[in-house]
Structure formats: structure tokens, C-alpha cells
Amino acid sequence: MAFKRGKRVVVHKKSRDESWQPYMDRFLGAHGIVTDPDATKNDPDALIEVTLDGEGTHRFPQDCLRLLEK
């Protein structure tokens, strides 16, 4: 599974997914931790929960995230 719980990630680009909201633009470049990955079926299309440093916890489409560590 690409994004596992506890992994450090960065919001590296805007997503073209419909779930991307205008307020998320300010999170570009922010680092965070995956706190609730897709815990059901390992779906690349699922929205996953990420806690961003100093920005709170949000659900993002996975294509805007990149792992900071393998």
C-alpha cells in the first residue's frame, strides 16, 4: 500500500480530483503524517486522512501527496 499510517508525506501538487477544494491551495508544500489511510481495500482512488504540520487534519486525494520516506 502506497500510503501507510504514520508515513511522512508532502502535498506536492494540486490534485485535479473533484475533491480538491480551493482552501487546499495553501497546503501546497506542507508536510504531514498519514493518520488514516484507506483502511478498507487499498484503493488508489480513496481519500486519505493526513495531519499537516500546523495546518490540521484533512482528507486528500492521493495523487497530490508524495512520500517523504520509503
Place this chain on the structure above:
Amino acid sequence: MEKSTCPVADHVRELAAVLEEERITVARCRQWAVDILRLMKDVASGRGGPEHFPAMTDLAEKLAGECEDPMSADLGNRVLSGLREHKEVFLSHLETLNCPLGDCIELSPAPCQMACPAGIDVPGYVTLIGQGRDGDAVELIRQDNPFPWVCGLVCTHPCEFMCARGRMDKPVAIKDLKGFAAERAMSAGSYRNPERAPDNGRKVCIIGAGPAGLTAAYYLALKGYRVTVIEALPMAGGMMMVGIPRYRLPREVIDREVAMIEDLGVEFRYNTRLGKDTTIDALRGEGFEAFFIAVGAQSSYKMGIPGEDDFPQVIDAIDLLRRVALGERHSPGKRVAVIGGGNVAMDAARTCIRLGCEEVTVVYRRSRADMPANPEELEQAEEEDVRFSFLTVPVRIGGGDGKVTTLHCLRTELGPEDASGRRRPIPVEGSDFSMQVDAVIPAIGQTVDKTGLDSLSDLNWSRRNTIRVDRASLETSVHGIFAAGDVVLGPATVVEAIGGGKRAAEAIDRFFEEIPQPKMPPVPVRRQRLGFLELSASTKMTLARAEMQMLGYDRRRITFQQVELGLSENSARAEAKRCLRCDICVRCGTCVDICRDKMGVDALHLGYLNFDRPGPTDLRVAAERCILCGACAANCSTGAMRMEDIGGERVLSLCGTVLNRLELEHCMECGTALGPARYHDFIRKRTEGVGTDTGEKILCMACARKAAAKAHGEILPPVA
């Protein structure tokens, strides 16, 4: 010089004080003042948008110009002049979401609080638990989450991932502490509802009595709304009640917390399904002006393999969990295969064990390392003798005479990583095999059941089959209808649903008050700044994370008794003391830099301050090296680092943890307390050879000057 304060924070304080003292008595004017305060709080907490400033100005002009009582007019004029005089500061707060003076404390809560989807003031309640004030802790939690007991048992605790203590050893057991406090407060009778605002006569209908719906009901009821909750099931709780097995969350816990919400006057209509027993139009006819849809994601995905719809022994996991939660105790079969690798699959497998199934096998198409279930769920399932067949994909369900007998499968191997970073399972040719089973339980994900909602033709849906909302305000495409929880996010967590319910209550209130909705989700609000729990550096270092006591394996396999037995009082109080109080210490590292680079002492080994690359931490080193010069405390902008003289000693502490304490030396002439000997030695070494010293005598500056003046007085001028 007086410390400058932020005008935004000043206005929040002033408005709150005026309203609390009930100095404005005219209802209309009071409401305008309340609305200004609410908008001002948005600005102070980073939730405002461009329309906040004009909206506040407009309301202040009304307060100043249209209210006849002098108190309102005076307040309106003061707000108006503040807005004009400090316009740039207000706009800067709105644009940068930052308070340069750090006075708007909501803009910098602790990382654990920031991580909580419900925004609970974690350091606050952990400290209260450490002080033995469990009822106060629950009261604090319920300002942001009406389910402290439920979350104390089943929360996914994102807070613990952000806990700074985890950079030192292990994170504080925040979830377990919450469960402890809620249980104790409930038992002691100190778990109480806050006072409800007077009835405002406006009716809100909530569809779905799950965590999101119940949370919205709680906060709307507190604001004085008449709330009715419609629920298809015969009981409240939603997926908390019928999706989470009783061995993780006992029904009594949900019932007790729901009863607290019912006590606020919330009406529940059970066995009432939208679209079947009632409609939105019928509810509008009853006088409901706003609706909150929180029906969850109750429908299961199909596997899409032959035989799936041919046998009654193929039961989807959500249906099985629901039936068991409602009291059914029939075993689905002797040999059961659960398909899937997520948390619901683990719950279904562990439930089957408790129903007496002899052999329960989880069939998962990838490897163990790729399983999406939480590791602790997986471990507990293994402890209870659940078997696993990894790298296995079911292809057909076989049987005869209406009974399942076989699950035909293929072995898989993982291919190279695809674009999303996943290794796709590829079936191995000729690897087909059969498992002899009596029941098959698919657990491959849930989706929203649109039944009843499809009559709302203007309601926009996402391609994920969830309701599309503005994620900041939770408004749907239909005026006056809001939505949150799994029906918006897809299957998510209880605490996210709770956070959504709280935000929806706020948004619905704004809808009625006709004030602008926020432009982004709220930043958690710091509720209070509590004193520190004092303990030694050694104790702080050596306190190990509290271990949860667990039910014995044998009983776990045969009953639905709660597996986690809770923390003991001693371990809970000690656990609370492990908190590093990041609500006060913002981990800027100034103290470390000054001690090491400016003073050259290097007494502060606080490697946990670096979040991404933590170094070693040893709080005890300070006692060996610190000279108690006070440079760290003098440069600490938050008051986390303190140096005080207590009972003949100089004490240095970081958020209550005593790093160093040394006996004070006193002036031999006047008795004034001076620094400790170690500090004097340090100064003496540094000033060696500079001027004359006072020999063995220890003197304060004033007495040293006097002594020097006397010595100079004895020198006679040379005779001509």
C-alpha cells in the same frame, strides 16, 4: 514598556466580556454583538474570508447607529474605530492566517490538538487528568466532542502520531486517558451536560443518528434549536452501534452518551427511513427549516464473482456486524472465509470467532505488509486464532442445495509498482485451489446507499458516490441542506464524523443567522491555559507509556466482553505526567541555541524539539551542566522555561519538569539572594583578570560597589 497586544485578540476579549456581563440588554443589539464576536473569532482563529471585514464593519455600524441604549452604541463605536484604526492588522490576519504578536493563541495550538479532526484541547484535558480532575477533563473534551467515552475506546488517535513525546520514546496514551476520564467521570456523577441556551423556536432535522448526526444534534441543542433526529434503525449510534463490535465498544457506553444528548431535549424518531417512512418535503411541512444529512456509508461493494448472489451463506461483513450488534448470535458456519484486508474484515473475522466458528480464514490478495487494517487489529485477530491466506484471490463461490461448500481461489504474486506506488497482485496461472467453507463474508469496502436521497434531484453527487459539499461550510447544492461524515467522505473514522457534525452545527447556526460561512475548515481552538504538573527530570524521563490491560485470550474467543480493560488510576495519573505540554512550549529551540551557542554551556539536550529528525533527549543532563544563568528562561517567549527562587534554591523548569535546582548563595553583607555557587564559578572564570575581585567575600552588586567606594575613599590624594 508594556507588552503590545493584538487588536484582534483585544476586541475578542472586550466583546466576550461585555456579553458575559450582560451589559447589552436589548435583544436585537445583543445579537449583533454576538455576531460580531463570532466573526471576530473567525479572524482570530484563521477561519475568516474576505467578506468578514465588511460584515463586521456593517454589524458595528448597525450597533453604533441603530441601537438606542448607550452601552450598545458605545460598543459599536469602539469596534468601528478599532476596525478602522487597525484595518491592516485585521486584513493581515485574514490573508496570512497568522498573528504576528502570538496573542491570538488559537492560531498556534499544540500538534496533537491540530491533528484531532474534532479539534479537542488535548494538552488541557491530559493535564486535568494528571491533576485528578476527571469531570473537568470531560467537560473540556465535550466542548469539541460529545463522545469522550466512545472515542476513548475506538478513536484512531491521529493525535498520538503528532505527539512530541513520541520523538523522545513513545507517544502519550491520549486515547486511553480519554477513556479513563470519561469512565471515571460517568461513575462519579461528574459527567454533566452544559447549560442549554433558551429555546429559539427554530427547527432542524438531522437524518441519521450516527456520530456526525448526534454531534450536530448536541451542539445545535446547546444553541437553543429544536432538533429532531430521524433514524432507520431501532436505536441510536449508527455505525458506532452496528459497525463496531461490542468487544471494542460496549453498547452501554454508546447508550450513556446518547442519553446525555437526549437529555438536552433532542427528539429521536427511530425505525424511520427517509424515502420510505418520510420525505424531505413532508419534513419541511412540519416546519423544519434546515436539514443535516449524516446517513453514513452503509452499503457494501460486491466482489463480482460467480456464486456471490446464489447462496444465503454469503453475507457481507457490514450486514453480519449489524445483525450481531442487534442481538443475533447464530454462527454463520463452521468454516468461514472473510474476504478483504481492512479493519472491517478484521472485525468480521473476530466476530465469527466469538460466534463459535471453528475455522476463520481471512483471504487477502496482497501480502501481510500491504494489509490496510490497523496493525493492532491484525495482531489481536492473530492472537484470537484467526488464520490468514495472503496472496490469494477468490474467483468463484461453489456449492449445492442452497449451501456454500467451496471457495475457489487463485494464488497471486505481486507485480512491479504501478504509478500509485502499489504492487498489483497478478494471478499465477495454474495455481487454482479450493477452500472448503460453509460461509463467505466479503469485506471489501462500503459505499453510500442513496435510497431516500435520490428524491432530492438538485443534490450533487461526486464520482465516488458521495454527496458533494463545500468542505469548509458543509453546504450541499441544495439550500438549507448540509451533510457530513461518511456520506461525504466515504468510509472514514468516528472522530472525523464527530468533527464534521460539530462544524455542521456551526454552519447551520450561521445559515439561520445569515452571516457568512467560513472559507476553510476551522483551526482547533485552545480552550484554556492550565498550570504545569511538577515533577523531576528523572521521573519525566523514566515514566514508561501506560500499558492497557487486556482480557484473557480464552474469554476473548468466546464472549463479546470488552477486550481493553482500561487504565488503572495510578497508571493514568502517571501517564498524564508524560505530556510535554506543547500547548505552551512551541519547540522553537531558542533555549537550546542560547545555552549552547551564546553561553557555551550546552546543558539542554532536547532532541525531540526537531520533529522530522529528532535527536537524543535527556532532560537529566541539565542537572549536571546547567549553571542556572537564566538565559534560556529570559529568552523563552511562551513562559515554558522558568527560573524561580524557591525556599533557598534556584530552580529551572521546563513546563513543570524540574531540570536543575541548586542552593542559592547570599550576599554576605545584606543577605540578598544571589545565584548558586556554580553560576558564580562560571562568572569568575569568565572575568578572571578583569578588575579586582572581592576575594572570598560574596557580595551583591550594591554591596560590592559600596565596598569599592570605601576602598577608594581610603586612598589619600597625593600631597603636593
